[in-house]
Amino acid sequence: MMQTMTRGNESSAAMGCVLVAFELSQRWWKVGFTTGLGQRMRTRRIAAGALEALAEAVADAKKMFGLVADARVISCYEAGRDGFWLHRYLTARGATNYVVDSASIEVNRRARRTKTDAVDLQGLLALLTRYVAGDRRCWRVVRVPSVADEDARQLHRTWETLQGDRTRLINRVKAVLASHGVRLAITADFLAAVAATRLWDGSAIPPGARERLAHDWAQLSSIEERLAAVADARANLPVDPTTATGHAVQTLQQVRAIGPGGAWVLATEIFGWRGIRNGRELGALVGLAPALYQSGATQRDRGITRAGNAHVRRMMVQLAWGWLRWQPDSALAQWYQRRFATGGPRQRRIGIVALARKLLIALWHYVDHGIVPEGARLKVTAA
Numbered sequence: 001m002m003q004t005m006t007r008g009n010e011s012s013a014a015m016g017c018v019l020v021a022f023e024l025s026q027r028w029w030k031v032g033f034t035t036g037l038g039q040r041m042r043t044r045r046i047a048a049g050a051l052e053a054l055a056e057a058v059a060d061a062k063k064m065f066g067l068v069a070d071a072r073v074i075s076c077y078e079a080g081r082d083g084f085w086l087h088r089y090l091t092a093r094g095a096t097n098y099v100v101d102s103a104s105i106e107v108n109r110r111a112r113r114t115k116t117d118a119v120d121l122q123g124l125l126a127l128l129t130r131y132v133a134g135d136r137r138c139w140r141v142v143r144v145p146s147v148a149d150e151d152a153r154q155l156h157r158t159w160e161t162l163q164g165d166r167t168r169l170i171n172r173v174k175a176v177l178a179s180h181g182v183r184l185a186i187t188a189d190f191l192a193a194v195a196a197t198r199l200w201d202g203s204a205i206p207p208g209a210r211e212r213l214a215h216d217w218a219q220l221s222s223i224e225e226r227l228a229a230v231a232d233a234r235a236n237l238p239v240d241p242t243t244a245t246g247h248a249v250q251t252l253q254q255v256r257a258i259g260p261g262g263a264w265v266l267a268t269e270i271f272g273w274r275g276i277r278n279g280r281e282l283g284a285l286v287g288l289a290p291a292l293y294q295s296g297a298t299q300r301d302r303g304i305t306r307a308g309n310a311h312v313r314r315m316m317v318q319l320a321w322g323w324l325r326w327q328p329d330s331a332l333a334q335w336y337q338r339r340f341a342t343g344g345p346r347q348r349r350i351g352i353v354a355l356a357r358k359l360l361i362a363l364w365h366y367v368d369h370g371i372v373p374e375g376a377r378l379k380v381t382a383a
Contacts, residue, residue, distance in 0.1 A: 018061050019132065020095075021124035022077035022086070023117045024048070032121040033061035037129050041122055051089065076128045078102040079142045087144050098131070100124075103307050104140035149273040152245060153311075155237070156265050159230045160311060162223055169220045176209055176216075190217055234260065245272030248367050254378050255366070257326035258319060265315045271367050279361040286312045288357040304353060316356040323359055331374035332358055 023030040026048060033042040042061055046053040062071050073095040077086065079102060090097040105127065107113075130138045170186055177184055181200055184193050194213055197205055205213075237260075240246035248267035252258050276282045283289040287308030293300050306313070324333050332355060340351025362373040372378065 016067070017072035017074055018058070018065060018067060019125060019128050020058065020061075020073060020075035021121055021128055022075065023121050023124075024077055024080065024082050024086075026081075029054070030117045030121055031057055032125050033058075033065075034125050034129070035065050035067070037126070039065075041125055043118065043121065055093075072096070074098075074128065074132055076100055076124060076131075078105070078124075084144050084150065088147075098128070099142040099144055100127075101140040101142055106138065143274055145273055149245070149268070152268045152272070155230065155233060156261070156268060157311060159227070159234065159261070160314075162227050162230065166220065166223050166227065169216055169223065173213060173216050173220070176213055180205055180209060186220075234264065237264065243272075248272050251367050252363065255363075255373075256377050256379055257322040258363075262315055262319050265311060266363065269309055269312050271364065276364055276368070279364070282361055282364055283357050285309060286316065286357075286360060288313060288316070288353065288360065304357075312360075313356075316360050317352060320352050320356040320359055323355065327373075327376050330376045332362065332376075334375070 017035070019034050019036070021032045023032075029046050029048050029050075031044045031046065031054065033044075034040070042064060044057040044060075046057060058073060059069065062069060073090075073093075074097075075090055075095055076098040077100070079099050084099065087097045087099050105123070107123075127138050131141075173186065174183075182197055182205065184190065184197065187193070191214060194205060194210060199205065204210075239249050241250050245267045248271035249260075249263045252263035252266060252271075253260060270276065270282075270285070274285070276285070280289070284305070285308050287304060287306040287310070289305050289308075291302040291305045293302050323330070324336060327333050335358075336351055336355045340348050340354075343351070359373075362376075365371040366373060
């Protein structure tokens with residue numbers, strides 16, 4: 001006697017919504033659809049940015065799963081090159097979308113494991129199903145800024161990029177000179193100094209090297225002009241204390257050791273819109289949280305995670321060094337002096353990172369709750 005076994009959809013239209021995951025690339029998007037655990041994934045490949053094709057694919061998926069045309073859509077994709085514009089498009093069309101921190105996604109820990117877009121897409125859909133079901137620890141969702149908050153960061157990031165380009169060019173110029181045994185100051189009359197310089201045997205710097213130095217000098221001069229223009233733009237930025245960003249900028253600049261540049265970076269990257277809940281969350285956001293390793297009797301400290309906002313992390317290290325100079329009587333500076341000041345260079349570098357984390361949390365308390373860091377001095381304002 002033949003027995004017929006039927007397998008129902010463990011989680012199909014019962015949820016009443018379609019789950020969508022994206023694997024984004026420069027040329028193609030791979031989109032996966034399901035309605036829950038146990039439901040076979042449906043995949044479509046569309047051209048990157050083809051929004052009409054995406055809308056058609058979502059409509060087709062609803063029909064295939066037996067859902068009504070206006071069924072709820074819950075989607076996700078990893079934070080990356082495409083930024084947040086797709087999130088804004090999806091939410092504007094009524095979808096619930098999650099931008100996921102890619103570093104928080106669970107992966108197979110085998111040394112050699114299969115990694116394809118299909119595997120990644122299936123994993124994203126599985127995690128999305130768990131997240132919708134209430135498992136909030138399966139990944140970390142990125143807080144999406146508004147268009148205005150995101151745009152406010154661009155000027156200060158431009159300044160940081162230009163400074164990095166300037167440093168690379170100066171190092172390259174010095175390397176070319178050092179390869180011929182020459183050391184020159186990078187001043188306004190640099191090209192004239194290069195032409196007048198003689199090598200160990202009395203000969204001039206070879207023409208190829210001079211041409212390369214002239215080319216790098218032209219780029220460096222252009223970057224210096226752009227840095228000056230950005231500096232003027234930063235100096236003339238209006239501060240509106242009625243907004244969260246303006247309040248943070250105004251409040252931070254009242255503390256000695258914090259200038260307009262540091263205040264604007266902290267305000268636009270964190271304090272103006274993120275809504276920090278506690279110090280542990282803040283440290284993890286900037287990548288200044290400790291990365292502990294413990295397994296049985298083995299326990300060791302692997303330093304900080306560095307899995308956060310690198311712009312703020314770099315700024316906080318700079319502010320920490322400035323804090324030691326301009327706030328020597330503060331409790332944080334005294335703590336550093338007791339713990340790290342008498343150690344070697346490596347110990348002091350470790351200490352400055354620890355100070356940066358403590359200082360960031362103290363500044364958050366000051367901006368959000370008005371609690372001045374212990375022993376810190378505020379700037380004297382004219383009456």
